[in-house]
Amino acid sequence: MNNKIIELKEITKIYKRGIEEIYALDKVNLDVIKVEFLSIVGPSGSGKTTLLNIIGCVDHTTSGKVIINGFDVSKAKENELTKIRRKTIGFVFQQFYLIPTLTALENVEIPGLFAYNRERTEKASELLDLVGLGKRKYHFPSQLSGGEMQRVAIARALINSPQILLADEPTGNLDSKSAQEIFSLFSKLNKNGLTIIVVTHNTELAKMTDKIILLHDGKIIE
Amino acid sequence: MTFNQFAFKNLMRNKWRTILTILSITIATLTIFGVLSVDKGYKMAVEEELVNNTGVHLYITLEGCPMEAASVIAQGGISPLYVPEEIVEKIDKVEGIKVMMPFKIFALTTPDGLRTDIFFGVTGEIKEIRPSWKIKNGSWFKDENSIILGYTIALTEKRSIGDKIYFEHFDKEFEVVGILEQNYTQDDGAFFLPLNVAQKLIGREGKLSAIAIQVEDVGQIEKVKTSLQATLPENYFVIPSQALSEGVLEFFGSTKAMMVIMVIIALIVSTLGIMNTLLMAALERRKEFAYLKCTGASGLDIIKLVFMETIIMCLIGIFLGVVVTILISSGFENFLRQHLVVFIPKARIVRVGFDTGILSVVIIILSGLLSALYPAVKTAKVIPMEALRNE
Numbered sequence: 001m002n003n004k005i006i007e008l009k010e011i012t013k014i015y016k017r018g019i020e021e022i023y024a025l026d027k028v029n030l031d032v033i034k035v036e037f038l039s040i041v042g043p044s045g046s047g048k049t050t051l052l053n054i055i056g057c058v059d060h061t062t063s064g065k066v067i068i069n070g071f072d073v074s075k076a077k078e079n080e081l082t083k084i085r086r087k088t089i090g091f092v093f094q095q096f097y098l099i100p101t102l103t104a105l106e107n108v109e110i111p112g113l114f115a116y117n118r119e120r121t122e123k124a125s126e127l128l129d130l131v132g133l134g135k136r137k138y139h140f141p142s143q144l145s146g147g148e149m150q151r152v153a154i155a156r157a158l159i160n161s162p163q164i165l166l167a168d169e170p171t172g173n174l175d176s177k178s179a180q181e182i183f184s185l186f187s188k189l190n191k192n193g194l195t196i197i198v199v200t201h202n203t204e205l206a207k208m209t210d211k212i213i214l215l216h217d218g219k220i221i222e
Numbered sequence: 223m224t225f226n227q228f229a230f231k232n233l234m235r236n237k238w239r240t241i242l243t244i245l246s247i248t249i250a251t252l253t254i255f256g257v258l259s260v261d262k263g264y265k266m267a268v269e270e271e272l273v274n275n276t277g278v279h280l281y282i283t284l285e286g287c288p289m290e291a292a293s294v295i296a297q298g299g300i301s302p303l304y305v306p307e308e309i310v311e312k313i314d315k316v317e318g319i320k321v322m323m324p325f326k327i328f329a330l331t332t333p334d335g336l337r338t339d340i341f342f343g344v345t346g347e348i349k350e351i352r353p354s355w356k357i358k359n360g361s362w363f364k365d366e367n368s369i370i371l372g373y374t375i376a377l378t379e380k381r382s383i384g385d386k387i388y389f390e391h392f393d394k395e396f397e398v399v400g401i402l403e404q405n406y407t408q409d410d411g412a413f414f415l416p417l418n419v420a421q422k423l424i425g426r427e428g429k430l431s432a433i434a435i436q437v438e439d440v441g442q443i444e445k446v447k448t449s450l451q452a453t454l455p456e457n458y459f460v461i462p463s464q465a466l467s468e469g470v471l472e473f474f475g476s477t478k479a480m481m482v483i484m485v486i487i488a489l490i491v492s493t494l495g496i497m498n499t500l501l502m503a504a505l506e507r508r509k510e511f512a513y514l515k516c517t518g519a520s521g522l523d524i525i526k527l528v529f530m531e532t533i534i535m536c537l538i539g540i541f542l543g544v545v546v547t548i549l550i551s552s553g554f555e556n557f558l559r560q561h562l563v564v565f566i567p568k569a570r571i572v573r574v575g576f577d578t579g580i581l582s583v584v585i586i587i588l589s590g591l592l593s594a595l596y597p598a599v600k601t602a603k604v605i606p607m608e609a610l611r612n613e
Contacts, residue, residue, distance in 0.1 A: 086518025
């Protein structure tokens with residue numbers, strides 16, 4: 001039985017700057033098995049975010065194959081990619097992208113709104129309880145700390161019950177205590193059956209994951 | 223939270239910008255609804271005054287211009303061209319005429335200069351030719367000193383049957399013998415005198431303003447008109463009351479053209495206002511929209527969101543615009559009465575109606591959606607990573 005949820009085959013991503021070609025990713029191969037907690041580390045410009053974006057179906061490859069849940073997304077149409085992003089993947093970014101005029105609960109609901117999820121309010125409430133913000137549901141982002149805002153963002157990423165959670169530098173704007181709490185939350189979610197891939201600069205936190213991928217100049221070193 | 227609530231809360235992020243945009247929509251609605259109400263009201267008022275409420279099918283006058291003729295026939299306008307009474311005998315011989323009423327009409331400004339009074343010199347035929355002309359109190363003229371007052375002028379002058387009324391201009395006193403029922407035409411504000419008395423008062427004995435004619439069969443108006451033209455000398459004009467009203471409305475066309483220009487300007491301003499608001503909002507929220515696309519929002523979802531925000535602003539603006547139009551319609555009516563240079567009918571010329579309201583709403587909603595199209599499509603095309611990468 002195929003236990004792989006993500007398969008990357010010979011992925012190359014080239015950015016063009018004038019006549020110069022920059023290899024963000026160079027023939028990367030990677031398999032992620034279901035319910036794996038993976039971190040991608042490496043210096044700035046090594047291609048970590050590009051790799052995460054390609055897995056998240058928000059960026060296209062120059063060459064190579066990306067297979068998510070057995071479906072080749074490399075040549076998928078935009079509406080198919082939208083469906084995958086809606087149902088299979090949850091995103092967490094360094095910037096929280098919370099809408100200032102909405103409460104924590106409403107912010108969490110938003111992806112459910114686009115997925116026409118009728119139980120979104122109840123689900124959002126449960127998720128806020130899960131991330132430890134049960135008593136802050138009706139607070140606005142301006143009333144929350146950085147760590148709390150990131151936990152709201154994580155709850156929001158989970159509203160459509162994705163199988164994969166992608167996090168790009170989720171602790172980049174947080175103090176060490178809050179960063180530790182976020183990674184603990186990831187561990188908890190992973191134990192509940194979620195596949196998680198985290199891009200981070202913080203090698204100490206990366207050690208909390210099952211597997212560490214080191215990227216350098218667009219290539220996987222180890 | 224519903225989609226509509228989400229759109230509304232998005233608008234609340236920059237309250238002042240949203241309020242100003244709604245204000246521009248309110249002004250556009252006010253302009254469109256106001257102009258449509260004037261267009262409809264003026265047309266109806268002119269037709270009521272010159273056609274429907276008179277029972278007159280044809281007018282015989284020496285004024286060929288419908289506007290001048292309307293001014294002379296309906297408002298006592300000054301014209302050097304008077305119809306001599308002798309012509310009545312010739313007209314009487316034409317077949318197909320049911321009632322004929324020679325009349326004299328003139329207008330006089332009161333000594334204080336605050337009011338212009340209209341005086342009608344009429345014959346007994348007025349009761350047949352104008353069914354709405356009914357004496358409420360009193361009777362028909364008893365002698366040369368009798369006067370009948372319109373409903374409103376009797377109230378304004380506080381006169382009742384048997385009271386005396388003195389006109390400084392003529393240095394003559396009349397006795398009020400009758401007061402008319404209210405009929406919502408210029409009759410309400412007019413003084414009625416026997417025809418020969420009216421002619422004598424202004425030194426125009428034997429001269430008429432025009433002759434009003436009611437035909438026996440409405441289907442034969444054109445035939446009677448042709449017969450009259452054949453009977454009368456060449457310099458006489460036989461004008462159907464419908465043509466009179468159409469002529470007046472044609473003159474109103476230039477005023478209407480100005481109002482249409484106002485509407486177009488108001489629409490352009492509000493359209494650009496909405497477009498500017500949405501574009502600014504879209505640019506400010508570019509990263510946010512990119513994130514929404516990362517979370518599974520499709521381009522269509524984004525377009526729907528932008529359109530929803532537009533519709534919310536339009537609906538609030540329209541509501542305010544309609545309410546303000548209704549509230550200021552009386553003031554607008556008075557303003558127009560003071561500044562319109564064309565024929566001004568007695569009846570209301572600003573008529574706020576359901577049909578014009580619906581038309582205004584449709585115009586504003588369509589222009590709103592049109593203005594939202596570009597920002598919506600531009601926003602929907604945001605490539606998720608392009609927006610997020612630029613951090």
